[in-house]
Amino acid sequence: MNLKAYLQSRQKTIDRALDRFLPKESTPPPSIHHAMRYSLFAGGKRLRPILCLAAAESCKGKASEALPLACAMECIHTYSLVHDDLPSMDNDDFRRGRATCHKVFGDGIAVLAGDALLTAAFEIAARAKPTRRYSMAEIFREIALAAGSRRLIAGQVADLEAEGKKVSRDELRYIHENKTAAMITTSVRLGAISANAELQKLRALTRFGHSLGLAFQIIDDILDVTQTTEKLGKSAGKDITAQKATYPAVIGLDASRIEARRLTKKAHNCLRSFANEAEPLRELANYMLVREY
Numbered sequence: 001m002n003l004k005a006y007l008q009s010r011q012k013t014i015d016r017a018l019d020r021f022l023p024k025e026s027t028p029p030p031s032i033h034h035a036m037r038y039s040l041f042a043g044g045k046r047l048r049p050i051l052c053l054a055a056a057e058s059c060k061g062k063a064s065e066a067l068p069l070a071c072a073m074e075c076i077h078t079y080s081l082v083h084d085d086l087p088s089m090d091n092d093d094f095r096r097g098r099a100t101c102h103k104v105f106g107d108g109i110a111v112l113a114g115d116a117l118l119t120a121a122f123e124i125a126a127r128a129k130p131t132r133r134y135s136m137a138e139i140f141r142e143i144a145l146a147a148g149s150r151r152l153i154a155g156q157v158a159d160l161e162a163e164g165k166k167v168s169r170d171e172l173r174y175i176h177e178n179k180t181a182a183m184i185t186t187s188v189r190l191g192a193i194s195a196n197a198e199l200q201k202l203r204a205l206t207r208f209g210h211s212l213g214l215a216f217q218i219i220d221d222i223l224d225v226t227q228t229t230e231k232l233g234k235s236a237g238k239d240i241t242a243q244k245a246t247y248p249a250v251i252g253l254d255a256s257r258i259e260a261r262r263l264t265k266k267a268h269n270c271l272r273s274f275a276n277e278a279e280p281l282r283e284l285a286n287y288m289l290v291r292e293y
């Protein structure tokens with residue numbers, strides 16, 4: 001499998017769908033639609049939606065059926081980045097290789113663009129079809145839980161409250177599980193759900209997403225220390241300055257690398273009962289471990 005070509009083709013599919021699903025830039029009021037599209041089409045890696053499509057295929061489903069759910073997760077992810085960059089949160093000027101939303105459009109529009117992307121996610125998800133095993137109510141609940149105050153927001157709250165404090169490994173894991181792994185797990189689950197996956201497969205993919213999501217955030221923590229701002233497309237070295245709770249800070253760089261490798265291996269083990277259909281998921285897990293940005 002040629003992963004580079006696979007990633008490029010999937011990114012194109014997702015970008016085209018997002019372009020179709022989002023209001024045009026000229027839709028009144030243009031300022032908000034401009035800001036939403038500015039952040040959404042800024043060149044993100046699209047890992048969550050790609051994982052969603054790959055998970056659908058691993059359950060013998062069609063990527064096209066998973067596409068609205070994949071795009072919904074990318075909208076929520078982008079909203080979280082727009083809000084995370086605000087002066088009252090992480091206060092960042094640079095994201096996805098360009099000036100952050102609030103730097104270009106002002107704080108007010110950036111708050112609203114984030115809100116509108118979150119809301120658009122549910123409008124886009126409504127394009128998905130229920131399956132024999134999973135209703136639309138279950139699909140919406142799944143998305144709302146991942147983005148809500150017990151997962152994504154919980155992780156952000158814990159992250160904010162941990163700044164400048166000494167955190168234990170358990171507290172750090174809680175932050176990573178909620179801030180990052182929940183969105184990745186849900187992306188994978190939604191792909192499986194769109195393919196009407198049997199419960200056993202859904203459970204295996206949930207465990208896969210969880211381990212992969214944790215490994216992803218550990219690698220993100222490592223890259224913040226080891227990479228340049230240019231390469232990352234976002235400000236490097238911020239975690240140390242902001243005294244963030246990260247794996248390198250708590251257990252050191254080498255132990256962090258070992259832990260990311262262990263979790264990736266664990267993710268692979270969750271796919272043991274899957275045949276060739278899960279090859280893209282396996283390749284994506286390998287890529288996420290060695291990525292440089």
Ligand code: GRG
Nearest residue numbers: 044045046047080081083084096152156180220
């Ligand atoms: C709800 C305000 C609010 C915040 C939620 C997710 C989050 C908390 C904040 C975003 C910043 C952050 C450090 C998130 C952790 C997840 C992460 C590593 C995001 C970056 O993901 P990539 O590398 O980004 O997939 P691209 O730009 O490629 O999509």
